[in-house]
Structures are given as structure tokens and as C-alpha cells.
Amino acid sequence: MKEKQHTVADPSSRTVLITGASRGIGKAIALRLAQDGFLPVIHYHKNADAAERVAQSVEHLGQTPRLLSFNIADREQTRKALEKDIGTNGVYYGIVCNAGIVSDNAFPAMTAQEWDDVLRTNLDGFFNVLHPLVMLMVRARRPGRIVTISSVSGLVGNRGQVNYSAAKAGIIGATKALALELAKRDITVNCIAPGLIDTDMLPKYITEQIISQIPARRAGTPEEVAAAVAFLMRDDAAYITRQVISVNGGLL
Secondary structure, three states: OOOOOOOOOOHHHHEEEEOOOOOHHHHHHHHHHHHOOOEEEEEEOOOHHHHHHHHHHHHHOOOOOEEEEOOOOOHHHHHHHHHHHHHHHOOOOEEEEOOOOOOOOOHHHOOHHHHHHHHHHHHHHHHHHHOOOHHHHHHOOOOEEEEEEOOHHHHHOOOOOHHHHHHHHHHHHHHHHHHHHHHHHOEEEEEEEEOOEOOOOOOOOOOHHHHHOOOOOOOEOHHHHHHHHHHHHOHHHOOOOOOEEEEOOOOO
8 A cells, every 4th residue: 555645844845826816716715725724825916915915814814925926827927936936935735726817708799809818817827837836746756736726617608708618618627637647646636616606706797596596595605615625735635636626506
């Protein structure tokens, strides 16, 4: 029987990078992981003030976060920022690929820019963030955790979100394939697929009729998504990999 590895004592063994952590689900994930004893690396793109407020909240929880700014759609900028941070502070134990955007439109009216922006951020961002990091995690020779954030739209599609659904479905496929490559390295790769979550990205057209289609009869909270991510980061989630966990109130 293979001997179970244990996390090592250096601080980087508890460090987790969370992309898009200045608000919404990413913020909730950063706060929950801090509560659980992890050291969040709070990524943001433009909203430095919001990221700083998240960092202050993390400090109140007894952790010392780092702030990291780059555009995940920009491959070279992302690579340089990540390599600089790791060169100074060490390899991450965990990565949460959460950052994303929406640009909804009916497909016949969808512009090339709306398609490109969403795919380059949401799907290319998977490659741009993880590609510079994966081999470093492997070479560290210790357990690791990767969690991607997809969406119910990536599982079943959603009207007005052909671009978003395509990107989020791609994330699911990429997550499953990467999990196969890393399983023997004790690095798990899983996906969380939230349903209707009460954040500022929630579409304005959400009505009581739409809510009534959810068996739980309500939207979810960012904290409920964060709880699922936090579980996958635990030592005792080491045998869970290549899975898609839906947090959607029974929607599907």
C-alpha cells in the first residue's frame, strides 16, 4: 500500500492562490480558507481597494495574506506575476481558479468581442494560471490541491450565455483531463459548479419564477460555495479527484 504523504512544515505548504478574490465567491473562498488555517494569496485585476478590504478581513482572522494583481487573460503578464511571487515565497499548496466574467447576449446578436472576452478570460485563464504552476507543484514532491470554478451553465447550457456556457464546459473537460495527469502525484484536481449564487454577477432578470425552479427555492450564497472548496483543500479529501461538485440547491 502506498504510504500517505503529509504536508511539510514550511509556510508555502499552506498557501492557496485564489484568482478573482476581491469580491463575490472568490472573496468568500479567501475568508473561509483563512478561517481553516490556510494563507490566502488574493488575486485581483483592477479593484485594488476591494482586494485590500479582503486582505484586512483575512488579517482579522489571524492570517497574513498576499495581494497579487494581473489580468488572467494576458498570458505573459500572468506568467511573470506568478513566477515572481513563487520565486520569493515558494510554491503554492493549492490553487483556486475562480476569476471570470460574463458578457451575455443572444447568440445571433453576440459580437466577436463578447465571445473572445469571455473565452479568453474564463477558459484561456485556466491555461494561463495553471500552466506556469503545475510542474512547480509536481517538483515540490508534496500533496497539492487544484479547484476550478465552473457553473451550472457549463453543465446544461443557458440561454443568452453561449459564450459563458462554452467556456465553463471547457473548464470541466480541462479539469477532468488534468486530474488524470496529476493523480499519481498526490495533486487532486476538482471542479465546483455553482448554480444561482447571490453575488453582483447574478443576472438582473432573475425572477421569482426562476427561483421557483430551484428545489431549494432560493439562490445560494458565496459562503456555501466556499465551504465546498474548503472541503476539497483538506487533507482528508486526498482521495477525491476528477470530480464536478454541483452547489445548486438541487437544480440538476
